[in-house]
Amino acid sequence: MRFWTRVNSHLATRSIGSENLLEVYADIWRNLSGRGHVAPQKLVSKKQQSLAVAEKAMFRCVQQPLESRMTEIQPTWSRKTSKPCYISSVSTNSDTTEKKPDLVLVHGYGGGKGIWIRNIDELSKHYTVHAIDLLGWGRSTRDRYCGNDAVKAQSYFVDSLESWRQAMGIEKMTLLGHSFGGFVSASYALKHRERLDRLVLLSPIGLKGFQFPSDQIFSLSSRILFTSIWTLTPQRILGMLPKSRVLQMLARSRVRTVQAFGYSDDTVIRYIYELATQSVSGEMAFSKLMGHTKDSSMAWHVPLKDQLHQLHDLPLYMVYGEHDWIDFRYANEVKKNILPQTKVFLLPNAGHHGYVEAADLLSHIVSNLDKDLSSLEYHGELDNARGNYLSFA
Numbered sequence: 001m002r003f004w005t006r007v008n009s010h011l012a013t014r015s016i017g018s019e020n021l022l023e024v025y026a027d028i029w030r031n032l033s034g035r036g037h038v039a040p041q042k043l044v045s046k047k048q049q050s051l052a053v054a055e056k057a058m059f060r061c062v063q064q065p066l067e068s069r070m071t072e073i074q075p076t077w078s079r080k081t082s083k084p085c086y087i088s089s090v091s092t093n094s095d096t097t098e099k100k101p102d103l104v105l106v107h108g109y110g111g112g113k114g115i116w117i118r119n120i121d122e123l124s125k126h127y128t129v130h131a132i133d134l135l136g137w138g139r140s141t142r143d144r145y146c147g148n149d150a151v152k153a154q155s156y157f158v159d160s161l162e163s164w165r166q167a168m169g170i171e172k173m174t175l176l177g178h179s180f181g182g183f184v185s186a187s188y189a190l191k192h193r194e195r196l197d198r199l200v201l202l203s204p205i206g207l208k209g210f211q212f213p214s215d216q217i218f219s220l221s222s223r224i225l226f227t228s229i230w231t232l233t234p235q236r237i238l239g240m241l242p243k244s245r246v247l248q249m250l251a252r253s254r255v256r257t258v259q260a261f262g263y264s265d266d267t268v269i270r271y272i273y274e275l276a277t278q279s280v281s282g283e284m285a286f287s288k289l290m291g292h293t294k295d296s297s298m299a300w301h302v303p304l305k306d307q308l309h310q311l312h313d314l315p316l317y318m319v320y321g322e323h324d325w326i327d328f329r330y331a332n333e334v335k336k337n338i339l340p341q342t343k344v345f346l347l348p349n350a351g352h353h354g355y356v357e358a359a360d361l362l363s364h365i366v367s368n369l370d371k372d373l374s375s376l377e378y379h380g381e382l383d384n385a386r387g388n389y390l391s392f393a
Helices: 002-012 021-033 046-061 150-168 180-191 220-228 234-240 243-253 255-260 267-276 282-287 330-338 359-367
Strands: 066-073 085-092 102-106 128-132 173-178 196-202 290-292 298-300 316-321 343-347
Touching: 046 267, 066 150, 085 150, 102 180, 128 150, 150 180, 150 282, 173 180, 180 196, 243 267, 255 267, 282 290, 316 330, 316 359, 330 343, 343 359
Parallel strands: 102 128, 102 173, 173 196, 196 316, 316 343
Antiparallel strands: 066 085, 085 128, 290 298
């Protein structure tokens, strides 16, 4: 009753008139709770509602209590709009007497925070865990990205992550980024080193970069893929097809990874489908980071290799699946020639999705970063390791 008395008191001072009622209650919430960084649930489309339902189903196997947030951030990376954006996240309960360090989990291209369900319970024994949806993906704001160069696209992801950290009141954190999330995490480390305790890169892309010469011979299918994927994204293609057909396609193409999550029903497939058929946003920003160059070659536009030396005092852990399509041999170069403090791990029998294909081992490694992990490190000659990978790192 006391809470509603305060609500009515605030309402009495507001003349709603033609104002949006939701905005009025949002303002009241911020004043009463003192938590201006956490926004109430916004009105969402049917597609967004379907994603929320699919995400909830994914998280039902997590035993640790989770707090879901839509955190308001200001778009400092763009001068064209002052409209606030929201980062969606889930966090483990930090209301304990023991203060745990913060660990932030960052998904890869087209993914979402639900990919970490097999890791959260174990990691929460050692950290306050935050799994986020990058801006433009998952349930975070999906406004159309209008930047026109790679550096601005990089800032789109890095600056929004920093805005989220500030809004959450996190002083320092460990970042664990998968694939493209590894690129975002490494980029963040280069810009905000003082905010990190450790950096864990799981099958990261964009560190070394790549370039295919214009005269390199591609198969017809490869040329079609590389020249069209950045304007006609896979998400757009899936959105054009009947839902039943897409679900069947996803089930056939991701059998091993889907099964590794442990669900016997279609929970994972429906989550992947809902992620892939939302409005296109993050994909458009990603498209500025990789594409044609002036000489018509194909390249990653902002490789980080020449900047990595700046992280000389940051504990760095590079983790790959034994059968990863990312060229994990580059980790050996980083350790030998750039950052000798780097520790390299190879997850046996795992591919690119080590967070689920080797969930227990990955969680064990990340839970014990402050301990001696030398027995688990990969000390062999990476050049001779098994793998069928692209010239991509």
